Amino acid sequence: MSTYEWVKPLERIMNRPLAVLTVKPSEWKAAAEGAEACSEPYTDGGLKAGAWIEHEGKLWMIAEPGQKGLTVLEMDARDLEAKDKDLISWSLNHASIGLKAGDQGASESEKLAFKLGEWLQKQLEAEEPVYSLPDHLTVGSRLYHDMIPFLLVAEQSSVKQDVYPELEKLLRSFLSDDILLIPLKSREWLIWGPMSLLKDEDSDMHELAEEETLEDSLASIAIGLHEMLASEWLGECHLAVTHPVSPAKGMVEAAITMRETIHLGRKFHVGTNIHLPWMLQLERLLNAIPESNRSKYLEQSLKRADLFVEAEMLSTLDTFFSLDCNVSETAKKLYIHRNTLLYRLDKLKQETGLDVRQFRDAVLVKIILLLYKVTKRN
Amino acid sequence: MAGVRLEGIYKKYPGSDKASVTDVNLDIQDKEFLVLVGPSGCGKSTTLRMIAGLEEISEGKLFIGDRLVNDVAPKDRDIAMVFQSYALYPHMNVYQNMAFGLKLRKFKKADIDKRVREAAKILDIEHLLDRKPKALSGGQRQRVALGRAIVREPQVFLMDEPLSNLDAKLRGQMRAEISKLTKRLETTTIYVTHDQIEAMTMGDRIVVMKDGFIQQTDSPEQLYNNPKNIFVAGFIGAPSMNFISGTLSEQSGAVRFKAPGVDVAVPEGKAATLRSKGYIGKEVIMGVRPEDIHEEPVFLEASPNSIVNANVEVAENLGHEMYLYLNGIGSDTVIARVDGRSAIRDGASVKLALDMNKVHLFDKETELNIFEN
Numbered sequence: 151m152s153t154y155e156w157v158k159p160l161e162r163i164m165n166r167p168l169a170v171l172t173v174k175p176s177e178w179k180a181a182a183e184g185a186e187a188c189s190e191p192y193t194d195g196g197l198k199a200g201a202w203i204e205h206e207g208k209l210w211m212i213a214e215p216g217q218k219g220l221t222v223l224e225m226d227a228r229d230l231e232a233k234d235k236d237l238i239s240w241s242l243n244h245a246s247i248g249l250k251a252g253d254q255g256a257s258e259s260e261k262l263a264f265k266l267g268e269w270l271q272k273q274l275e276a277e278e279p280v281y282s283l284p285d286h287l288t289v290g291s292r293l294y295h296d297m298i299p300f301l302l303v304a305e306q307s308s309v310k311q312d313v314y315p316e317l318e319k320l321l322r323s324f325l326s327d328d329i330l331l332i333p334l335k336s337r338e339w340l341i342w343g344p345m346s347l348l349k350d351e352d353s354d355m356h357e358l359a360e361e362e363t364l365e366d367s368l369a370s371i372a373i374g375l376h377e378m379l380a381s382e383w384l385g386e387c388h389l390a391v392t393h394p395v396s397p398a399k400g401m402v403e404a405a406i407t408m409r410e411t412i413h414l415g416r417k418f419h420v421g422t423n424i425h426l427p428w429m430l431q432l433e434r435l436l437n438a439i440p441e442s443n444r445s446k447y448l449e450q451s452l453k454r455a456d457l458f459v460e461a462e463m464l465s466t467l468d469t470f471f472s473l474d475c476n477v478s479e480t481a482k483k484l485y486i487h488r489n490t491l492l493y494r495l496d497k498l499k500q501e502t503g504l505d506v507r508q509f510r511d512a513v514l515v516k517i518i519l520l521l522y523k524v525t526k527r528n
Numbered sequence: 529m530a531g532v533r534l535e536g537i538y539k540k541y542p543g544s545d546k547a548s549v550t551d552v553n554l555d556i557q558d559k560e561f562l563v564l565v566g567p568s569g570c571g572k573s574t575t576l577r578m579i580a581g582l583e584e585i586s587e588g589k590l591f592i593g594d595r596l597v598n599d600v601a602p603k604d605r606d607i608a609m610v611f612q613s614y615a616l617y618p619h620m621n622v623y624q625n626m627a628f629g630l631k632l633r634k635f636k637k638a639d640i641d642k643r644v645r646e647a648a649k650i651l652d653i654e655h656l657l658d659r660k661p662k663a664l665s666g667g668q669r670q671r672v673a674l675g676r677a678i679v680r681e682p683q684v685f686l687m688d689e690p691l692s693n694l695d696a697k698l699r700g701q702m703r704a705e706i707s708k709l710t711k712r713l714e715t716t717t718i719y720v721t722h723d724q725i726e727a728m729t730m731g732d733r734i735v736v737m738k739d740g741f742i743q744q745t746d747s748p749e750q751l752y753n754n755p756k757n758i759f760v761a762g763f764i765g766a767p768s769m770n771f772i773s774g775t776l777s778e779q780s781g782a783v784r785f786k787a788p789g790v791d792v793a794v795p796e797g798k799a800a801t802l803r804s805k806g807y808i809g810k811e812v813i814m815g816v817r818p819e820d821i822h823e824e825p826v827f828l829e830a831s832p833n834s835i836v837n838a839n840v841e842v843a844e845n846l847g848h849e850m851y852l853y854l855n856g857i858g859s860d861t862v863i864a865r866v867d868g869r870s871a872i873r874d875g876a877s878v879k880l881a882l883d884m885n886k887v888h889l890f891d892k893e894t895e896l897n898i899f900e901n
Contacts, residue, residue: 305584323632324617347619362662370618370662377615382603382632386582465568483692485723 156245157223164234169224170213170272172284178212178220181205189239200243202235209235213242219286259330260314262287266401267333270340273402274409283398293398297330297342300372301408302379303388304337317383324378330397340405342397347371364393365428372424380423388412390425410434418520436520448521451514458502458518466494470506471516477507530593530606530683531716532556532579537588539574539740547586548574550740561710561717563731565724566763571740572720573688579718580609580686592683603632605684608677612689614670616661622648623657626675640679647678650709667698674706678713685710685717691726703730724764728752736760758895761815761888767851767865769815772858773892778808782833785814785889789856793833795884801899802889812898815888818851821864822881823872831881838862840876852878 161168173181175197182188185203197220202211204227214221223242266287273279283293318331321341330342348367372391379387390408407427415425418433436444452458466484470491473479477495481488495506504511533556539549549571556562564572577583579590581602590597597605608629617625623644630640648654651671661669670690677685690706691699707730710717721727727734728748736743736751736759744756755761761769774787776794783799785792794802802808822828828835838854841861845868852864852872857880864880872878889898 320632324628325619367618373613373615374617374619377611377613378617378628380582380602381580381609382629384601384603385580385584386577461569 160238164225164238166226171210171222171224172219173210173222174219178203178210178222181210189235198243199245200239200241202239211235211238211242257315260318263314263318263330263332266330267340270332270401270405271334274334274405279402279406281399281402283401288398293330294396296345296394296396298345298347298368298371298394299392299397299400299404299408300341300343300375301390301405301412302339302341303412304384305386305388320379320383324375334405340401340408343371345394348394365426368393369424369426372426376424386423388416388423388425390415390427392427417524420523432516433520436517436524444521445525448518448525451518452522458515458522463494463498464519466491467498467506467515467519470495471512471519475507475512531558531560532684532718533589533591534575534579535589535591537575537578537590538586539571539578539583540586546740548740549578552588552742554735554742554745556716556718558716559714561707561719561730561732563727563734564718564720564737565722565727565734566737566743567722569739570737572722572735572737574740575737576686576688576718576720579684580607581605606682607684607686608680608682609686609688610673610677610690611687612692614673614690614693616669616672616676618661621658621660622653622664622672622675625661625672626679629676629680643679643681644675647675650678650712651675666694667702670694670702674709678709681713681715683716685715685719687717688720689722690719692721692723706730724766728764734764736763738763754897754900755815755888756897756900758813758815758890758897761890761897765817767818767863769817769888770821770857770862771860771890772814772816772862773811774814774858775811776802776807776809776889778803783808785812787814787858789838790814790836790858792836792882792884794889798884798889798899805898807889807891807898811892813890813892813895815890816862816882817886818863818865820883820886821852821854821862821866822883823852823864823866823870823878827883828879828881831884834882834884836880836882838878838880840872840874840878843870843872843874843876854878854880 157168157170178197182203185205188203189201197212197215199212199215202209204210207227209225209227209230211223211225212220213223223238266283269284269287273281288294314331314333317339318329321329321331325341325343325347328344328346332340332342334340348364348371368391372389376387376389379389390411392404392407392411395404408425411425411427411430414430414433414437415422417437418430419425458464466480469483470477470480473483477491478488481491484491498515499505504515506512506515532554534552534554537549537552538547540547552571552575554562564575566572574583578585579592581597581600585598592605592607602609617628620628626644626647627640630643635643644657645654648657651674653668653671653675656664656668656672661672664672670693673690687706691702694702703726706719719726719730731748733745733747734751735745738759744751744760746754751760751764755764755769758771762771772787772790774785774790777784777786782796783794783802785794822831836857838856841853841855844851844853848868850866850868850870850872852866854862854864866872890896891898
């Protein structure tokens, strides 16, 4: 279990808030020298998981020793019984031995990825997250180069915790050796792909710039990646992609954007698995409106006609809007005669007074549909 | 190759009290081409996605060959999928797109090369192997997606509306090619579409679905000629079957069907069934296919007991055939399909005859075909 996952249950057991700090060995040494009590006398290089000191009314206990920094658990020392301290100390020490045994099979990149994941998860849960990676996590210069961020959320309950090596290998063979896979929550991963995925040696870059936007290229890579993951891995999954950024500077922001994107995509577009932040602008705006206001507006709108909620009308309007209100293309896509489509649109106009061939009314109907889809499931 | 067996398959999504797919039982034979067809939201794609392993099965058992695969990951099911989006890998060329699945399965380079080139030859895309997907047309991309499936030499092909993104001409062409290809490869194929022309022309058997339930599983001919209920009757065939609501009565030893503007005799074979099932005096729905309404004088002469009079609202001439939109037969508009050389024009009053040997009668309550159930 990673740091952040066991802190919350421990907080409940101890019935007091806990904080996870990164403490330099020198700071520990200084605190140990002025400590009111400690598990063992301080010795250089002798720090191990479970060692604790009490100073200024706080208990510090080492969760994970390290050369550059110690991961320390901080809690209020008041009313803490000796046996409680002994028990946590013993648990941390044994967990650390277990981690070391488990670590032996893990590669350096995997260890770093897990550390990044823990740090990132902490920032995502924090009220005021730190947006730049701390120095000890930015190994070399690799994380300072722009990369393409993807957020992957697997659906299947059969996805196991120890899937990391398999997924990393698959992504390396599909995207490039130069990827970074960071585990977040269970069944959630942040993937960083190289910028080379956007380059096309076959065509003139100038020509490319005219033909395809960056968003188009990102979407097409996401579609390909989703297809590969669905068919060559474990089945259905949700995938978001956002604009390239350097992981060192933009990791937290990219993760926040993509989590929100997947949340909005799943909420407003059930059945869609690839979620693009630039396609969900209206949804983001609507989501910010308080639920009660949304329901009230929808209730008033739907009073005007039940027609909106008919499956045939819903699919007709969805297709019509997805094809930029093009009547011929919509009729073709729906396998219906153009006149049948016009009849349906006229019927809607007759019953609701809204003509979706007019921009103004089309916007209103689009909003009603989006709100209806969310409310229907609530 | 292998057959596929679905036993009591259900799909329920969390938070929904209604199942999206209910009690689906199918025994798909080895080498069979089975088509799942139905309107959008009928559960056909969900069923296919459960076979593919993209969706978890809520209840029931799924076998590929003799292997229970409910908990087997998609990559280990020995299937290959082709979808509507035919999402190719944009950063790889055509060759790499087709080879990727084999590379993952650790095939030798020489074997991969052989399979990719053979598939490319079958699909006539040998000259495109070095190109990236972006440089291909819609039809070419679809071929590559098919190629990616073919090289795997799977036990089963799963295809979900693979042609719906193509224009009508290309769709017709690819339809024939997929049929030829699956016959040549002798691979079991499950194909989802809502296009009944695809269903009728490609399937050895067709499964018609509605609201998550299977309505009928049969050969294309059986479905067309002997639909089990009103839904299947109306869904298969274009223009759709006409439905006329009326009453059955016994008159001078013959059973007659009466509706506004209609008073026709039911042939004796069918009349006997109606009598034995107690339908005399009851309301039923008569189903008549557009081509079973005739205007030829010879047919009219031979069918004095099934003559109807109607007004032609619109006569649509498609060249080889003509659709007549008729008033006066029952309470709704009825469509007749007659010869394109017919002289009938808009606004004409016409005398037509129903081919009563081919009409269907449905129970008004259950909507089931009285003669098929």
